[in-house]
Amino acid sequence: METTSTLEKSLRFLALSLVxxxxxxxxxxxxxxxxxxxxxxxxxxxxxxxxxxLSNYAALITGKLTTSAGTLDIAFMRNxxxxxxxxxxxxxxxxxxxxPAAYAFARHKFRGSEDIAFxxxxxxxxxxxLVLLPLTQYFQWLGLSxxxxxxxxxxxLICLPLILWIVRGYFEDISADVEYAYRIAGHxxxxxxxxxxxxxxxxxxxxxxxxxxxxxxxxxVFALVLASADKQPVxxxxxxxxxxxxxxxGQIASAIVLSVTPTLxxxxxxxxxxxxxxxxxxxxx
Amino acid sequence: MTTLELxxxxxxxxxxxxxxxxxxxxxNGETLVLFGPSGAGKTVLLRLVAGVIDPDxxxxxxxxxxxxxxxAEHRGIGMAFQNFALFPHMSAHDNIAxxxxxxxxxxxxxxxxxxxxxxxxxxxxxxxxxxxxLSNGQKQRTALARALAGSxxxxxxxxxxxxxxxxxxxxxxxxxPRLLASQGATVVYVxxxxxxxxxxxxxxxxxxxxxxxxxxTPEEIYNAxxxxxxxxxxxxxxxxxxxxxxxxxxxxxxxxISKVRVALPGMxxxxxxxxxxxxxxxxxxxxxxxxxxxxxxxxxxAETPLNEKTVTLVLTVGKREVLVSRPAGTPGPxxxxxxxxxxxxxxxxxxxxxxxxIRKAGTAQQxxxx
Numbered sequence: 001m002e003t004t005s006t007l008e009k010s011l012r013f014l015a016l017s018l019v020x021x022x023x024x025x026x027x028x029x030x031x032x033x034x035x036x037x038x039x040x041x042x043x044x045x046x047x048x049x050x051x052x053x054l055s056n057y058a059a060l061i062t063g064k065l066t067t068s069a070g071t072l073d074i075a076f077m078r079n080x081x082x083x084x085x086x087x088x089x090x091x092x093x094x095x096x097x098x099x100p101a102a103y104a105f106a107r108h109k110f111r112g113s114e115d116i117a118f119x120x121x122x123x124x125x126x127x128x129x130l131v132l133l134p135l136t137q138y139f140q141w142l143g144l145s146x147x148x149x150x151x152x153x154x155x156x157l158i159c160l161p162l163i164l165w166i167v168r169g170y171f172e173d174i175s176a177d178v179e180y181a182y183r184i185a186g187h188x189x190x191x192x193x194x195x196x197x198x199x200x201x202x203x204x205x206x207x208x209x210x211x212x213x214x215x216x217x218x219x220x221v222f223a224l225v226l227a228s229a230d231k232q233p234v235x236x237x238x239x240x241x242x243x244x245x246x247x248x249x250g251q252i253a254s255a256i257v258l259s260v261t262p263t264l265x266x267x268x269x270x271x272x273x274x275x276x277x278x279x280x281x282x283x284x285x
Numbered sequence: 286m287t288t289l290e291l292x293x294x295x296x297x298x299x300x301x302x303x304x305x306x307x308x309x310x311x312x313n314g315e316t317l318v319l320f321g322p323s324g325a326g327k328t329v330l331l332r333l334v335a336g337v338i339d340p341d342x343x344x345x346x347x348x349x350x351x352x353x354x355x356x357a358e359h360r361g362i363g364m365a366f367q368n369f370a371l372f373p374h375m376s377a378h379d380n381i382a383x384x385x386x387x388x389x390x391x392x393x394x395x396x397x398x399x400x401x402x403x404x405x406x407x408x409x410x411x412x413x414x415x416x417x418x419l420s421n422g423q424k425q426r427t428a429l430a431r432a433l434a435g436s437x438x439x440x441x442x443x444x445x446x447x448x449x450x451x452x453x454x455x456x457x458x459x460x461x462p463r464l465l466a467s468q469g470a471t472v473v474y475v476x477x478x479x480x481x482x483x484x485x486x487x488x489x490x491x492x493x494x495x496x497x498x499x500x501x502t503p504e505e506i507y508n509a510x511x512x513x514x515x516x517x518x519x520x521x522x523x524x525x526x527x528x529x530x531x532x533x534x535x536x537x538x539x540x541x542i543s544k545v546r547v548a549l550p551g552m553x554x555x556x557x558x559x560x561x562x563x564x565x566x567x568x569x570x571x572x573x574x575x576x577x578x579x580x581x582x583x584x585x586x587a588e589t590p591l592n593e594k595t596v597t598l599v600l601t602v603g604k605r606e607v608l609v610s611r612p613a614g615t616p617g618p619x620x621x622x623x624x625x626x627x628x629x630x631x632x633x634x635x636x637x638x639x640x641x642x643i644r645k646a647g648t649a650q651q652x653x654x655x
Contacts, residue, residue, distance in 0.1 A: 177370035180337040183357040184364045186387030186435065199374045 027260075033253035041249045056254035065243070065251065072243060075229060076255060079237030084262060086223075086233055087216040090152050091209055094159035099205060102164050103197060106171035107179075117164070124161045128221050131157070136225055146228045154222050159212035166211070170204025171197060210270050217263055234259040287348035287438035287471050288313050289334065294343035296329055296495075303329050304340070305495040316465055316472040318486030320479065322518070325492040327475045328367070331441050334473065336360045347439055358387065363437035363470070367444040369428040371416040377403075377427045378412040384435030402430045405464065422453045433468060440470040446481060458484050479519045483507070491515050509633075513640040516564045516633060522596050522608045525565045528637065533557035539629070543602040545581045547629045551645035556634060561643065564633035567596065567610035572617050573626040580624035583607070588619060599625065 004012075033041055035052035059065050065072040105117050135154065136145065144150030174197060182192045198205075220235040227236070238255050241248040289311040296304040303326045311317045319327045332338045334345060336357035345353045352360050363384065371380050378399055385395045403409040406426040416424060425445060432440060446454045458481055465472050465485075476482050482489050483503040490500040491511075499511040510516035516524050529540040531549065538552040540563055573580050583599040586606070590596070594610045597617060601607060609625060611617055634643040 185384040
């Protein structure tokens with residue numbers, strides 16, 4: 001590491017601080033809001049001095065939302081559970097299907113392989129709303145609307161292309177010679193895939209899985225149209241806080257905090273592996 | 286130990302023919318060096334033998350058995366790659382053990398097998414390291430150890446010394462023949478370095494443009510290169526090539542260089558009057574007094590030391606450049622006019638049009654591929 005002057009250090013610190021404040025402030029503000037009542041949130045001028053309350057979290061966890069017009073039942077915890085279930089299952093299925101497919105696309109150039117790969121990618125280009133109308137019809141005919149199975153299937157549109165294309169790039173970066181060497185040493189192609197290709201593409205698979213998870217978690221429109229209340233994830237469930245007697249900012253804020261936590265935790269956990277794997281020694285010295 | 290036979294191998298990539306109807310035999314226990322410029326098809330040939338790519342036409346026989354359609358893992362081959370191709374996520378020990386784990390050897394057998402070959406290659410102290418913690422030389426030795434660990438009857442070495450520094454290359458060049466002999470394996474060794482080829486090969490196959498241009502012992506190839514291209518690939522400094530038209534008189538065939546007669550004993554009479562290129566190795570030329578027989582007047586241009594030799598660039602009267610080499614430390618002119626004597630007995634004549642060697646009368650076409 002080269003030596004840097006004190007001035008340069010402090011300027012760098014200032015610049016980084018500005019960036020961090022710019023990006024983190026909304027999250028910080030939401031975090032504060034989640035501990036306030038609607039009255040303190042809406043007071044002018046806003047203040048960061050207030051008496052914190054856990055009533056928002058209590059309402060979410062018990063499922064009883066008290067408004068001026070009476071008590072409403074909300075299914076936030078169930079929504080959260082749906083989100084976890086839908087995202088985890090979708091990503092898992094995408095990994096099982098996508099990683100071998102990515103390997104095939106990376107290592108075997110067969111007739112039409114590029115076209116198939118591109119078609120899969122093009123699913124990401126299609127505006128979801130355009131796809132949704134016919135999809136709703138099909139799902140009704142097939143009896144798939146308002147089922148977890150149907151939602152997970154539709155979520156493949158989000159997860160599969162992402163995983164396929166990211167992981168393919170990682171497989172392509174592994175020197176073919178390394179795999180040849182393992183084959184020549186006497187191992188089958190499947191052993192080579194398992195013992196060489198998978199571990200070496202591990203960081204890429206983790207990164208792709210994480211991204212796919214975030215995209216699946218944040219999806220709103222598929223679940224809004226294709227699922228009813230008891231199958232909906234948090235993104236749709238949060239609509240319940242827009243009530244006839246006003247918008248429940250406090251609950252929305254705490255709902256956001258609760259729904260961000262799993263993805264944040266996953267990202268922080270996976271980050272370690274992402275960086276570690278990327279610095280493995282290259283083939284050449 | 287085994288034999289390797291290649292029968293009429295053709296390999297194309299799109300319209301580009303990389304290997305063109307190539308046939309080759311490697312005898313039991315022999316070390317055959319595949320030598321040629323990059324792009325000659327050496328590496329492709331090695332990979333075909335290894336089974337990681339398939340030929341478009343032709344057959345590959347290992348130990349007399351047709352292996353053309355057999356998967357790489359069932360061919361019983363050891364291979365070392367130019368770029369080492371070590372498994373970056375495994376320790377040196379696990380890298381070397383990979384041919385042994387494939388045969389489901391017992392843990393003890395793996396341990397002793399790895400230990401033995403690691404000791405042979407002097408890397409037993411770094412077995413627990415991952416490839417990124419190894420020096421280039423250690424990586425190269427690990428790659429070699431991995432190729433040897435399974436005691437394969439056929440060993441393919443793809444320019445294993447390419448990516449190591451000069452000192453290590455020299456050491457390994459000394460060490461490898463003994464190592465290969467101790468294994469008793471049949472070896473195909475690819476290199477672009479003619480010194481390596483000469484040092485390691487029982488025979489050398491010179492490749493260019495997907496074909497084998499000449500195959501023979503190192504001496505045969507050095508002393509009777511099949512064409513101009515091969516002559517200039519072997520030897521450092523490179524061979525002198527001069528356009529000449531041989532003539533004939535009562536004493537035999539000769540050429541004139543700067544109006545001085547250089548006799549070419551043994552050349553067939555038929556070359557007289559034919560457009561030719563004469564190839565003279567720099568060590569076949571020596572400085573001489575102007576009174577010496579056949580002394581050619583020249584002008585000394587520049588002198589440079591090359592390893593154990595001193596190489597002088599001289600200009601003939603006709604301004605043709607000629608390299609002269611002599612053992613370092615022997616006296617010679619440094620500048621200005623001087624004279625050289627050319628030993629016509631060791632000179633080669635090539636046909637200018639085809640580039641092919643014109644053989645001396647009475648020598649057989651031995652060891653030359655078509």
